[in-house]
Amino acid sequence: MTVLQVDLIEAGYEAGDSKISEIRFDVQPGELVGLIGPNGAGKSTTIKSILGIMQHVKGSIQIGDGGGSYAYVPEQPEYYDTMTLWEHLELAGASRDLSDAELKERAMPIIEEFGMSDVIHHLPGSFSKGMRQKMMLIIAFLLRPPLYIVDEPFVGLDPRATRIWLDKLKNERERGAGVLMSTHVLDTAERICDRFVLIQQGAVVAHGTLDDIRHRAALPNGSLMDCFEVLT
Numbered sequence: 001m002t003v004l005q006v007d008l009i010e011a012g013y014e015a016g017d018s019k020i021s022e023i024r025f026d027v028q029p030g031e032l033v034g035l036i037g038p039n040g041a042g043k044s045t046t047i048k049s050i051l052g053i054m055q056h057v058k059g060s061i062q063i064g065d066g067g068g069s070y071a072y073v074p075e076q077p078e079y080y081d082t083m084t085l086w087e088h089l090e091l092a093g094a095s096r097d098l099s100d101a102e103l104k105e106r107a108m109p110i111i112e113e114f115g116m117s118d119v120i121h122h123l124p125g126s127f128s129k130g131m132r133q134k135m136m137l138i139i140a141f142l143l144r145p146p147l148y149i150v151d152e153p154f155v156g157l158d159p160r161a162t163r164i165w166l167d168k169l170k171n172e173r174e175r176g177a178g179v180l181m182s183t184h185v186l187d188t189a190e191r192i193c194d195r196f197v198l199i200q201q202g203a204v205v206a207h208g209t210l211d212d213i214r215h216r217a218a219l220p221n222g223s224l225m226d227c228f229e230v231l232t
């Protein structure tokens, strides 16, 4: 079963002014697909279209078998000012009908791993940017969804948090979850993604494995960065 099927004909912020066109790709169970492109290429617009929050979208998005759920990790953490970290997790757990026991059993090890045990009853307003980002990741992992959509994950996280994040993501992929990740950090993307969707000016310029992209760029041994430069 495909976890995400994207068939966007066009999408934009105003009627008649499309910012992306003909963006088509899929994510299979266990796969990590990188959505790559320069500033303004249309990565966020593509993600917003997938999330169903763009106003003007032509095309179709299929998540899982139709009723599929996902966890979205935004680039800018989104949270409630008056709720503690633990209250956020309670809310997320309630949205998936987790019992208190299940919530504790799932959440505690993740909180521990991300080094957030000491601030579990603190408000996110008192957190650093990276800590807020960790809170978003903890919520996502708590849900164990079939699909993760992660927007630019590498900017705020320190090396240790990045490693924990990648390890946990690997476990989730082994469980069968698919991941769509947008990023500018090409050397990390090159190491971890199974496939890439390279976009520029709202359109796909190359799509496939690193070898496919190298072939397209005519750089048989090129890095993703080299290929990216040639293709964009």
Ligand SMILES: Nc1ncnc2c1ncn2[C@@H]1O[C@H](COP(=O)(O)OP(=O)(O)OP(=O)(O)O)[C@@H](O)[C@H]1O
Binding pocket: 013, 019, 037, 038, 039, 040, 041, 042, 043, 044, 045, 046
């Ligand atoms: N809220 C908005 N209203 C109108 N146009 C927008 C809006 N957000 C983005 N755009 C335009 O849509 C196009 C694609 O932008 P998008 O934010 O999808 O790029 P991106 O690839 O995510 O870039 P970045 O790497 O800088 O985050 C750009 O031309 C941008 O100016």
